[in-house]
């Protein structure tokens with residue numbers, strides 16, 4: 001079985017603080033991490049590899065430094081990695097990103113299962129997984145928290161929805177986006193770390209994928225950002241003073257006046 | 264592609280260097296340099312007080328054939344026999360957009376054994392036309408059957424815009440619809456408007472709500488957006504008139520490669536976080552699992568849902584379905600009360616869109632107070648029970 005995991009390198013929110021006065025983002029340093037949901041996706045793939053004889057390839061589309069993210073997951077036990085990097089990819093929206101990922105998966109060939117995270121924490125769109133599957137014309141299941149094998153060609157997946165839980169039978173090849181309940185990602189091991197350090201990582205650009213420059217990046221995107229601005233400032237915060245009894249009275253009065261529901 | 268820097272205006276102040284989430288900006292002697300790491304996220308654009316940075320221009324206006332697309336559509340989400348509240352919110356918002364464009368507003372209702380009153384209800388919230396597709400294959404949700412039907416309807420009727428709720432259903436199958444139609448899709452919008460040229464202006468939070476971005480889809484139709492529940496107001500008007508139509512759909516649209524084996528409604532209703540009007544959330548400050556009863560009691564009194572920080576979830580005090588934040592749920596209730604929660608950025612990004620935020624923490628330096636509407640520095644074990652007593656007293660309960 002050949003599994004592909006799509007991961008994305010994102011800015012580390014740990015270094016991000018909101019200035020309480022201006023409500024703008026203050027950053028310290030520019031560390032990047034692997035999108036946390038994608039580590040759950042890696043873990044999902046590794047669990048299958050633990051139980052069967054599977055090969056895992058991890059791919060990411062990003063700038064050259066996204067290679068670090070690939071080495072991070074190689075050190076957790078993934079077999080191969082491919083970096084999809086080209087100046088022409090910059091400014092991609094979810095459509096253009098999915099175009100590149102789908103082309104890379106086609107080029108890899110004979111893929112049985114593709115894992116994505118539920119969403120990337122920088123854009124929060126959750127669209128790349130479903131759009132990639134649609135372009136590859138394979139079925140997909142989103143927000144999956146549990147995967148079992150039914151037979152050689154079918155999986156039983158448990159999805160978490162707003163209303164509850166759904167159990168689906170999914171034929172392979174398929175794409176699955178995973179949530180946190182998939183299980184804590186394992187830590188890098190010494191053995192895999194050594195291997196990850198030395199691993200050759202192929203880099204594929206638009207030409208390698210047979211994609212026109214027009215089809216990727218900003219020019220291949222259907223959506224365009226026209227304005228970026230800070231969210232409007234919250235009203236001035238009120239600290240409620242006094243003894244606990246006084247605080248209770250004051251907060252109750254304020255919430256009543258604000259017609260907060262439930263009170 | 265990179266952001267544009269106007270070298271005349273740049274004062275080399277360095278503020279943008281600090282702000283770039285990708286470390287793509289460095290200072291040179293006379294200006295700033297943008298490296299290939301630039302993703303065009305636009306974060307620096309708003310920060311530059313000298314207006315020296317701009318995003319690349321949006322290309323030419325809509326091509327001719329885009330004009331053949333007309334009307335605003337809302338996908339009416341049907342689940343467990345009812346229409347999701349977000350669909351009514353979208354119809355009211357869609358009404359405003361349709362009136363601005365001078366076009367009809369249509370609702371699309373997919374499902375099985377649909378109650379005859381549902382279409383009337385959609386009309387009373389603003390729809391001029393309701394398209395109903397009632398088939399056994401649509402009894403349970405699947406991305407393929409639902410997606411295919413919506414794609415075929417759109418191909419035939421050619422609406423200029425489609426809005427759907429950013430629910431687990433909408434966020435799952437609407438990307439399929441957009442990809443099949445080869446058009447743009449903006450996720451989880453919190454504000455919609457129409458530009459002078461008639462483009463849908465879709466505004467959404469990015470970077471966990473730290474910035475807002477306005478997005479357009481200039482060259483493709485329909486313009487598609489999923490919209491966060493509870494940010495728009497539903498407006499019902501009795502006596503509105505509209506038509507109900509039952510369009511014919513090709514048989515192959517109902518095929519789905521997946522098979523739904525089981526649907527289990529969540530037993531624990533309190534986990535319905537994203538829809539709650541009031542959320543009372545507990546963190547590691549509760550000290551042990553049993554103490555969540557304090558949170559549950561208050562939540563019950565105000566008919567709210569129970570939320571939690573990852574700290575509390577990791578301790579095993581409460582199931583992960585209650586977690587609010589970056590790796591949990593994003594919520595925006597009317598009232599969010601954070602009890603014994605420090606306010607780590609990963610928690611804050613999941614709840615900062617709430618209308619009123621109350622923070623209860625014994626540490627006056629806790630970062631949660633930075634974003635609180637009302638801050639209470641107190642021991643939660645004293646404050647919360649006293650607050651519950653106050654509500655009971657006010658209601659004349661024992």
Ligand SMILES: Cc1cc2nc3c(=O)[nH]c(=O)nc-3n(C[C@H](O)[C@H](O)[C@H](O)COP(=O)(O)OP(=O)(O)OC[C@H]3O[C@@H](n4cnc5c(N)ncnc54)[C@H](O)[C@@H]3O)c2cc1C
Pocket residue numbers: 036545546547548549571572573574575586587588589590591592602603604605606607608609610613623624625626629641642643644
């Ligand atoms: C990749 C990643 C993703 C994450 N995703 C999430 C997420 O989705 N959601 C999330 O919540 N976190 C998330 N986190 C974790 C986050 O960084 C914090 O660790 C977590 O939110 C802390 O939980 P807490 O505030 O309950 O605990 P703590 O940080 O331990 O804070 C407890 C607070 O309770 C107060 N307190 C203690 N006793 C009392 C008392 N008697 N009365 C009043 N106050 C009291 C303390 O002053 C303190 O401020 C994530 C972290 C990472 C690295």
Ligand SMILES: Nc1ncnc2c1ncn2[C@@H]1O[C@H](COP(=O)(O)O)[C@@H](O)[C@H]1O
Pocket residue numbers: 006007008035037038041059060061062094097101115116117118119120121123124125126127128129
């Ligand atoms: N540039 C990328 N390279 C590889 N995978 C990606 C990329 N962007 C998104 N993905 C995958 O798609 C998922 C959803 O991302 P998004 O739609 O951006 O929220 C992520 O969790 C990744 O698994």
